Amino acid sequence: xxxxxxxxxxxxxxxxxxxxxxxxxxxxxHAYLDAHCPRTAAAYPxxxxxxxxxxxxxxxxxxxxxxxxxxxxxxxRALTEGGEDLAHARPAFEALYLERNHVxxxxxxxxxLDALGARFVLASLTNGNADLHRIGIADRFAVRVAAxxxxxxxxxxxxxxxxxRALDVAHAEVLHVGDDPWLDxxxxxxxxxxxxxxxxxxxxxxxxxxxxxxxxxxxxxxLAALEPDGRLAAARQATPGEPVKLG
Numbered sequence: 001x002x003x004x005x006x007x008x009x010x011x012x013x014x015x016x017x018x019x020x021x022x023x024x025x026x027x028x029x030h031a032y033l034d035a036h037c038p039r040t041a042a043a044y045p046x047x048x049x050x051x052x053x054x055x056x057x058x059x060x061x062x063x064x065x066x067x068x069x070x071x072x073x074x075x076x077r078a079l080t081e082g083g084e085d086l087a088h089a090r091p092a093f094e095a096l097y098l099e100r101n102h103v104x105x106x107x108x109x110x111x112x113l114d115a116l117g118a119r120f121v122l123a124s125l126t127n128g129n130a131d132l133h134r135i136g137i138a139d140r141f142a143v144r145v146a147a148x149x150x151x152x153x154x155x156x157x158x159x160x161x162x163x164x165r166a167l168d169v170a171h172a173e174v175l176h177v178g179d180d181p182w183l184d185x186x187x188x189x190x191x192x193x194x195x196x197x198x199x200x201x202x203x204x205x206x207x208x209x210x211x212x213x214x215x216x217x218x219x220x221x222x223l224a225a226l227e228p229d230g231r232l233a234a235a236r237q238a239t240p241g242e243p244v245k246l247g
Contacts (some may be wrong), residue, residue, distance in 0.1 A: 002172040003230035004194060007116055008123040008163050010178030011130055014198050016103040025099040026050070032095035040082030052078060065147035067129045071096065101134040112219035113140050120230070125163050125176065127153045127183065143167055155187025164193070177222060181205065185212045196222060
C-alpha cells in the first residue's frame with residue numbers, strides 16, 4: 001500500500017460548520033442593506049435573497065466555481081430592483097464577507113492540523129470563498145487551492161491534479177479529506193488520490209459510489225489512523241472494497 005506523504009483538506013463542514021457562518025453572513029448583509037439601501041432590504045428579506053442566489057447560480061453555471069461573483073450579481077440585481085445605487089454592491093458584499101470569514105472551528109480541527117502538519121505536507125482545497133489569511137490559518141497549509149482562482153471546482157479532475165502538482169508528490173501519495181461524498185471523495189478518487197470521508201453525523205454512504213479508503217467521525221480519528229510511516233493504520237484488517245472506519 002502506497003504511503004501517504006501529503007494531505008489535502010476541504011474546509012467548509014470539514015474544519016468548521018458552514019451553515020452558522022452563512023446565517024451570520026447573510027444577516028450582516030441584510031443589516032447593511034437595511035441601513036444604506038432600505039428599498040432593496042424591504043424588497044429582499046433573507047428568504048427572497050436566498051432564492052435569488054439560487055436563481056443566479058442556475059442562470060450562470062459557468063460561475064459555479066465563483067461564489068463571490070454569484071453574490072455580486074445577486075446584489076446588483078436586487079439593487080436595480082430597489083432603484084438604488086449599484087455602488088453599494090461591493091460594500092454590501094464586504095459586510096457579508098467579513099462574517100463569512102468569522103468561523104468557529106470544530107474542536108478537533110486546529111489540533112489535528114498542527115499534529116498532521118508536523119508529519120505531512122498539507123494543502124487546502126475548497127470550492128468556497130473563505131479567506132484563510134483573514135481566518136488565520138493560511139500558514140498551516142503549504143499549498144492553498146481555491147475553485148474561484150482555478151476557474152474550476154471539485155469534483156473536476158483538474159483541480160485535484162493541480163493540487164497534486166503543487167504538492168510535488170504522486171497522486172496516490174495524497175490523502176484528500178472532506179465531508180462531501182461526491183465533491184470530495186468521488187472526485188478525488190477519480191483523480192487517483194486516496195480518500196478520507198469525514199462523517200461527523202453518522203450519515204449513510206451513498207450506495208451508488210465506491211467507498212472511501214477511510215471513514216472517520218472526527219479528525220482525531222484521522223490522526224490515529226495514520227501510522228508514523230504514512231500507512232493507513234488497520235488497513236490490513238479492512239475487508240477489500242470497504243473503508244476503514246475509525247472514530
